[in-house]
Amino acid sequence: MNSPLSARHLQPAPSVAESFAERQHGRLLINCYAREVAMQEHTLAVLPSGRNRHPAMPDGYHGQVLEIALPRVDSQLCVGVLHVSATANFDYTTGAYLRQGQDAWRDAGWRELASLIIEDLSRRAATPFNDELLQQIGDSIATMQDVMDRRPAPVAPAAAAGATPLLAYIESEQGLLTGHPFHPAPKSRSDWSPAEQRDYSPEHKASMRLHYFQLPQEWLLSDSIDAGALQGLDAEGLQAGEGSAILPLHPWQAGWMRRQPRIASALRSGEILDLGPHGRPFHPTASVRTLLAGDAASFVKLSLNMRITNCIRNNARHELQSALIGTRLYRTMQADMQSRFPGFRVLEEQAYVTVDLPGADPELSNGFGVLLREGVAGLLQQGVQPMVCAALFGNGEHGRKRVFALIERYALHRGYTLEQAARSWFARYAETAVHPILYLLFEYGVAFEPHMQNTVVGLDGEGAPSHFILRDLELTRLAPQAQALARAMQLEPGTLSALCCTDERAWIRIGYCLFVNNLCEVIASIANGNHTLYLSLWGVLRNTLQDYLSKYPNPSASRRIQGLLAGEPLPAKGNLLTRFLRQADRQASYLPLYHPLGVVNGAAASL
Template sequence: MNVPLSAGQLLPASAPARFAEQQNSRLLINCYAREVALQEHTLAVLASAAPPGHHGQVLEISLPRMDSWLRIGVLHVSATANFEYTTDVYLRSGAQPWRLAGWHDVATLIIEDLSRRTETPFNNDLLQQIGDSIATMNDVLARHPDQSPLLGRAPMTALEAYIDSEQSLVTGHPFHPAPKSRSDWSPAEQRVYSPEHKASLRLHYLQVPLAWLHGDGVDDQSVQALHHLAGGLAPDNGCAIVPMHPWQAGWMQRQPGIAAALRSGAMRDLGVHGAAFRTTASVRTLLAADAASFIKLSLNMRITNCVRNNARHELQGALTGTRLYRALREPMRARFPGFHVLDEQAYATVDIPGADAAIADGFGVLLREGVAGLLHQQIQPVVCAALFGNGAPGRQRAFALIERYALHHGLGLEQAARAWFAQYARTAVHPTLHLLFEHGLAFEPHMQNTLVGLDAKGAPVSFIVRDLELTRLAPRAHHLAQAMALEPATLAALCCDDERAWIRIGYCLFVNNLCEVIAAIANGNHALSLGLWGVLRDTLQDYLAQFPNPSASRRIQGLLAGEPLPAKGNLLTRFMRQADRQASYLPLYHPLGVVNSAAASSIL
């Protein structure tokens, strides 16, 4: 197994701006390669070529609409576009010589190419978002240059280590053109509110008439727990207290309908109260000091593809996901003891008479089960994205885990890597597929929505899913939702056909999660990468041997025969200014159909 090379080296403290620009150029290459060049067959890995002074393999992307080419050094070929880069990006236009390309060159070229491809105007908003993402990353790295591995730092408690994993996602989503764009926040606000700046926040409270409040809970205890987040405040008779993110409170008070309610006295601003919460990777979700609960708040600002407020149908969908899973939890726990779903416990939102939906959604708040129970069981939770979707710091952490695992088991590093991944894949894949094919339940197990639970030896013993607002139900589960008397918008959002349910799991689990895990663990070692794909092939075959469901057989045998996975078009979605629900999914080919069995069962 490779010790991290140039693609895995930690950031020199003196070069945050250059790193941020280089990283975002690579993110654009990631997106364009997967969403456009692979689809149009304009991508190749060359054995030896420019850029100047580089003698290894080079990824070349042709942009014929622009009469231009991009080149960047890579460690290996990747069918899924999970490349490990070794150089800056180089550009050639027409007959001109190759030249070093800055992020603005790369972004402008790609956006203009997409404009010609779709016959639409140049998207200046996307260019601005990319610049915002770079500025955010630069500011974080300039103020927090130490992004060394978790295990290489001063000793932490298990809770501190978990919070650290939530707050250390420096580079962000590896297949998004602007993962750190937060243009609605000033630099000063970012430093106060962002998890990357290690922020902790006290909640801001508004009092509203009780008749305006709408909410629900999976049980009475959950409803009471949500009310206890009132910061020690007691509402006036006939009123209720609603917690808000402090930035959101300011945004809401600037809206005319809210300002009028405050002036009339129908609504009261109670200010900031109570204990501080720790920010997590999603930015708007906060962890209570005792780790017993998360609170997911609304933010009327765009983060990646979405304005992050909590629509009522999403809040109801989250609780529906919990209610459906609770009915399955005991048999699931018996079959898959390492699989956990964090309960969505209760929600509240406010419906002001005459206000539009954006205002109502801006109040939405959701209470979620925390990680205290996992910590009590001596399980160390770590956000998967902190290990596998976070560039160099993540790879360093993943390497440290594999090294520790190897020492405990007396294995060589490559053998340990295959064994570790076999355990991770089995823990993640089997229960997720079982929920889909046996029960019609599709959660969203992508990098930021999942935690890996580690034991004392660094082994992955748990796979934890959170954030159920985008739960989807295949036809076999529609009757369960229809029996719950849900609002029409909630029912319409939850229920989908088999293809959409498969796309949810195919993308979130396989493309966004497992592809990144394999790339991070292999870290440029192409032979090891293929070996890990072989482990995944065995994991899927083992699932079919245990659960020979015809629907599962059709999907899994298709993958093993080389059918593509669905890859989400984040670049195209941002370029077309589409909502996330309108995102396109593109075919992504993978090695499952050509790799040999890794004999995962005999690794240990």
């Protein structure tokens, strides 16, 4: 197994954060374009290593080269890679190079590369050049550069192991340095100034107090799972006036609210009182707008009327309702799930509050929406070390070093070689994650959203996966077999419509979130450029799926899983195309992604 410190994999550190951020975004653009366009159009090839150097490559380079043709703009792109990847999870070994027509190859800066790709997509779709996307990429680079410039030096994994479990968890929430590996602008937060980035961004290790407004009680709309759950949103030491209620906001959102004419008028008239920041500190987590209480007992998911990656991040009422419905539905099956999958957990959505502001646009009312979620204190008390999956997997060298440290620790405990430990570690992760998620889908018709940012891996004393924890239930979807349960709840028509989907859409949700977004990144991160190990881990996943079918035979499960084992593609979300076409996230296209499951043999997971 390659160590993340392996000389043949780890490139020399850039001299400045700017060059790191620009090179990283160039690689993100290649990731996206390769998966969403070049693989679909068969304009991509990985040229084998050999004695003859590729003309674009630097002197002395004789490794493999990824070459992509962009015929609509009469150009070619190439970059050194360690090995072929059917899923476009490439490990890059050089910068990117471009040539147009028969011109000489030259270094490709991020702006030239992004402009060429956007122009190619414009001609492909017969639409104007998308300047907004180019700006978002630039914003994302600026955010990443500022993080790398100002973030304290990373703690070595060995030293990090001495941190308290809570601090280690917070570090994982705040340690997503490179962001989504298949998004063109994963750090785009264009509405924040540099100072606001540092005050509110998880990557800057920020913490903050919530900001409180007092509003008329009659404006509030709320719901809770259990009696008293709403008290979790109370402001310590603040007392609402008669007929009024106190509501927390993200401090940036409070400033945004004050600038809106309807709110400014209400503040002047006294309908709304601005009570300012108050109470204990909260830590921003990976999603930016969800904050963790200092004691880890709860999360609060707050509205932000700004675009983060694909969406404006305010809490629409139907999303808040869906989150609580997801909890109520899961409670009906929780006993069965716990008996079958003792390492599986769902963090409950406990309560929400929002506002129906008289005479205001719904978007303004949605800006007050807040959701209370169960925290990780219970897991910590049980001796489980939670870590956000996105901090370990798909998080560049920062994540891979942490994964390597965990596997090395596991190997020492078990007396395994690193390769044996890697296979066994992944087998535990795969079974803990895959079996319960597939069981929920095929036995209950429930499709949660288990992508890397929504999932937490629980580690035992050996550093190996013991738990798989799911959070953020607002986008729960119900296949036809589960829809009777939702109808019995007498939901509003819009909420019911948003919850219900076809069997095919439910499978797309799981196929993308679990297999493509999550497991593809886990495999690539653990393999760390070792192609033999990479294929072996796909073999472990094949075993995991076959084992699921033997334990839980089901016609729908058999059809889907046997299809994967025979080589049917997975659905991959087109983040680049979605941003290029200026589409809402719900309109995102899903493209076929082929994978090694159909060609690998099952691999032994452990000794």
